[in-house]
Amino acid sequence: MPEEEGLKQKNIQEMNEKMLSSIRPPTGKWVFLAVVLGAITGWAAYAWWVQLSTGLVVAGINRPVMWGFYIINFVFWVGLSHSGTMVSGILRLSKANWRRPILRAAEAMTVFAISVAAMFPLIHIGRTWKAYYLIPLPNSMGLWPNFRSPLLWDLTAINTYILGSSLFLFLGMLPDLAVVRDRSVGIKKKIYTVLAMGWRGTDREWSLYGKASTIMAALIVPVAVSVHSIVSWDFAMTLVPGWHSTIFAPYFVSGAMFSGVAAVITLMVILRKAFHLEHHLREEHFDNMGKLLLVISLVWSYLYFAEVLTIWYGHKPIEWEVFIFTADRYSFLLGLMVLGNAFITIPALCFRRVRRSVTVMLFISILVNVCMFTERFLIIVPPLSHRNVPFMWGNYSPSWVELSITAGALAGFALMYTMFAKFFPIVSLTDVREGLEMKKKLKIGRSTVNARIEGE
């Protein structure tokens, strides 16, 4: 028995070592990656500065297309932020054990994606330096913001989501931070000591931790749903033909989950490769995620079909005009979206072999997010281009500033992620080990049973 115990200790040590491999001192490669990403982000910051100093004239927006790439990006990143909620929240609640290795990565993604998303309204508005007008603060003007505006709901929802998801991430990381604290020295130790908040790993702490995690998971899911519903209401509450639709809230939520889950799959592939987690992220994990993606893809396709069907059947002249315009001017993008989100993804994911192939899953997951970006473009730009007054119809194409900032958002996100992975345990030690413990066989009488009866 002592031998076994020793072996176990050694295994755990090894495992900890492996799991925390990401926070070893930075290598040249890592520095190079960070510099490249930083440069792109810096370029985007310069582009933003150009926009701030000369005005939105440097962006492609015009009359009538007053919203463009910034709002597309905003919706896209809010959508991506559903990854963490989906994996940790929903899967935790549904007790899917295979979630464990990717949990932390997904939660971090949520925080960073929503932070990136929150930047876009600031970039988007004409007078960024007056953005504080939106915040309900007592001020020298004696004025409050307008609570009837969906944008204010948006502001509230996004802030709640940022706060909630950060807490969620932090809470889940506590035990791991304690592990890191115990393993580090010097100034680092001090910082991790503060961050770990005196976690000692007593039974009581674990029990509270478990309860808190479940409560947070249960709380974050409705917040996530509300966030994306509210984002959709930014559009649906208007009179713009093609936006004014009751289906928008569920449609956006499904779209957000769709891109969120796809992003998690992409992330799984990257993490698996980067941190050699082949042992923990196995084919069955991809299989499961594939099934999830399939279901959401079906839901999304159904909602899109319902939306288009209504427009076609109702045939209200201006709404039909918007659809025809979309299909005509943006036929390539529309085709791409429908193929990528439905006609390729759905049949492909029906096959077990596809779901279990890491390469194909990577391809599909990236395709889905490209198509979801396209979808947001098609939702926002064509209806604005062809609004009620035909004389004022117009066109939109992004400028270098908008493209730079879009690229910068992606790079900035990746940079934040890279930094995070360097300083925090990117694989949740706690959850993985909990999962391992649960998998152990216990001898009860003559029979051997699982430590905990749960589906994987």
Next chain:
Amino acid sequence: MKHKRIIIISALFFAAASGLLFIYSFEAIFYFTVPVVERSPEQPIAFSHKKHAGKYSINCLYCHRYANISKVAGVPDMELCVSCHRFIARKKPGIKKLIGYWERKEPVPWIKVHDLPDFTYFPHNTHLRAGVYCDSCHGDVTTMDRIERVSRISMRWCLDCHRERDVSIDCLQCHF
């Protein structure tokens, strides 16, 4: 039990701190970019309202002659100053300076104390007619040697007065 409390308190503290930081970063930008005009700047000529309006009881409208007929109160023209000071107190250094300006045909570059943003329409005549007299906003200038801003000219300050007197607080009344 203790740890639980610590966790909760710390979490709340972090949340509150980050939220406030977010909010006050904007407020800070606002604070540092608003026009900062000195409340009582030194003028090119040490003109004393205390002497003119106080000691000699010259009516405000004698110099600020447009206040009751125009949106601007009007700075007195140089001729008006000189018309008296050609004879009065000629020896004083301030008056010498004034005469100097006059002889060079140069206007005195007074420094504005009460400065409203350009997007605010404030008609002096309407306020005078409604019985809001000079001292309501400019304070008791008869006691001021150097003119000083006594009221905080902010929108809420305007609104408070408008509400009190039950006049329109429609935005387009002043901003258009």
Next chain:
Amino acid sequence: MNRREFLQLTGAAAAGGALSSCTINPEKLIPLLVPPEDGSIPGVADYYASICRQCPAGCGIIVRVSEGRANKIEGNPLHPVNKGKLCARGQAALQALYHPDRIRQPLKRTGVRGSGEFSPVSWEEGLSLLAEKLKGMKTAGARKGMIFFTPELQGTILQLVKAFTEHFNGMHVPYESLSLESHRKASVDVYGRYELPDYDIGSAQYIISFGADFLETFVSPVRYGDAYGRMRRARPTVRGLFTYAGPRMSMTAASADSWLPVKTGKEGILAAGMAGVILDEELYDGPALNIYGLNVSELKAAMADYPLKRVAEETGLTERDIFSASRDFARLRPSIAIAGDTVAHQTNGIDSIKAVHLLNLLTGNFGKQGGVRFSPKDLKQTASSYSKLLDTIDDMSGGSVRVALFHGVDPVYALPKTSGFEKALGKVPFIASFSSFQCDTTRQADLILPDHTDLESWGEVIPSIGGDIGVVGTVQPVVRPVHNTLAFPDALLSLVKTEGGKVPGISAYGDYPAVLKEHIRQASGHKPGADFERVWTKTLQRGGIFKEDSKPVKSINRSGKFIFTVPRKAVFSGDEKQFPFHLHIYPSAIMFDGRSAHLPWLQETPDPMTTAVWGTWLEINPKTAGSLGITHGDLVEVESPAGSIRVPVVIYPAIRSEVMAMPLGQGHRNFGRYAAGRGVNPLDLLETVVDKENRLPALGATRVRIKRISKKGGLITAGHPDGSYRGELLEI
């Protein structure tokens, strides 16, 4: 003229507050030195009446002035021509005053001609330089040593210019690029009157316009616009009807109830055909014809070769359309037939205009309410003559002209390239311009003596129509001169004075404002004195002398008989086989003939029909465009026998398939930052004279062919090209 000289800015009310006023530094309060002499109050706007000089219509304006700056031009409600209304061009005149590229002081050429290299000189130097050049003129004794180009002038300025040219032994050449010469000539033949007929559109019940764009550019658009509104809706029971005949649907035509797309150059035949129908159907006003000295049988005989069928064939219209238009015209009286620029600018223009006027005579609409009217007395004005202008060009290239002076005209721009004006000008040893802007002609000048703009100067304007003799509009300066410029008449007076000469009847009064005042005194019939001073102030306040009680002319006093003939065939430059399309050049509704192209407001005002801004375009019928493989916005090359230009295409559904239209107004090589190098000038495609017999300008007598060049024409339209066909989505 020191009325507002003391007006200085009050810092307390700087014009146009900026929204982003993040000034850390305290603002200054700059007091006035002395109070404004005219009693104007800072912060309270003053209004000054004056006259718009953007086109010859002569509308009355009121200029709002705050703190010594003019900031809005409005119509003068007292002025009988425009009754308080004003068009886009008139309002934009304000930008000429404050234009950033105005000539700010006298300039002397330093580089080669046309290089635009000038150096500033003082007024004394500038004037003495010109005086020196003019000195020789008088002694030389040779005629036409000096030529003075101006627009059509009136009143005291005309007197002054005439006296000036006579004094220096020169010749005065008035020139309007949209010449009304043909109209005047036809008017003399038909009515025996040299001035332009005025149409009482407001009281008419039926109007037919033959290419007269009276709502946009023709003669007095604001007056007619006001009348049009009354014609449609001011009467409780009658809604006046309006038909337009012309190859292109102009903005005016768009307001018509029906449009007759008559072939180019056949408008006169249409009018004659309508007259024929009226004669055949006996719908004419017999007694009136007797008074006018017309004989029905003679008229019928003149129409013998033109039965309705032939008229329909030639004009490209259906017999039914012509018939119903004729019947409506004769029955819905009072009715008016108006001939416009499209008709006048054909080689058979005069004939066609006469044919149109015949319609007015047939229905007895002369001198009536709701008909054709004339002012009671001839106006003192010189009209331009194209033929005289062409002779001048010959003189110039012949080398006999030694000094050329320009004021208010830009013939280098406004004459066809083939006229050789620019080349001839090159042979003139000394060129001086009084222009406020570096227009294409002024760019060639050796000396520029910039005039005040209209809002800074004194003057008088007798409106081109609606001008019952009582109407004399007074132009007064509404602001102090913005730059170091000198009033043109004062410059002339001082030149004469330098010579030691005297202008009869003018020099006695000193400067020009005094001359004007004296002239107004005479026109008002007052004796000098305090009484007149009051009248003078009142006249300035009202913007002129308006006597509306004068009665219109009722009788025709032509010397000979009006012999009607069906208009002859129009002649075109270019062979029909080689050049299959007609080029239809029209004055732009926004830019007019190009004199307003330097004003940014107008450049950015969408053309009403095409919604195009900041450029020129070519209008093509969709079917023609389809057959040529041309789409909206394509760049095409338009080629005529005289030259070729490249221009973007606008698909225009309301134009005959064999006609292509282009607006005047753009294509200035200079003329300030907003106009220079923008668009093309369609005049480059024209021959100077198409028909050797009548030597009249003919904007519409050129044939062209076109070739597609590329997709990128650089066309900018305010309206979406597809959207503007989708009115049904709006349910208007």
Next chain:
Amino acid sequence: MSKSKSNYKWGMVIDLDRCTGCSACVVACQAENNVPVVGEERSAEGRMLHWLRIERYWDGEYPHVRARFIPVLCQQCDNAPCEPVCPVYASYQTPEGLNGQVYNRCVGTRYCANNCPWSVRVFNFHEPEWPKPLNDQLNPDVTVRSKGVMEKCTFCIQRINRGKMKAKEEGRLVRDDEIQPACAQTCPPGAIIFGNMADKGSFVFRLSRSSRRFRLLEDLGTEPVVIYLKGGGREGA
């Protein structure tokens, strides 16, 4: 923002039978309201700032083609879609029935512009420019808008305020025809009529009862106060 019932309810009638499309109103508006000129490049990008535009629609095919003009400006809806969406109350309903736009409050979300079915709201994509001395022309009664701010037709609020102030001084209500926005003042054929809809005797009110009346995009239910009168056609009485 007070709920008190006002004596004024500003309204406009545009008679399409009189409108000739001459664009005098377009320039009048630009001159009165300090609307900047954006230049060729910006115009090509669709960033013109006209508060009032003349829309021209082609109808039919040659030779039976018609061109219809319709001046479109802010419809000052009673139930305006631009108002509730503004997060900072820069766009709001005044007691006199105008859709106010407070420039100094606007942060430039451009939400109102998206939600305006008439696309009459314009956005300052860049700082307006008036090369000197063109800036001397600016109307001192109207704020110059900086970059990043929405703007739109105000029915010439500066004239309305001036007129009301004058009437108040004289202790009466504003007379019919006393206040005229720049477009109505200049319109040569008199197609634009402005006035007080709350005064049942006003010209604008009587005209608005015409059988030819219609409102642009009326089916959206936003209750515009700009009322058009149908025009054209021999039959169109």
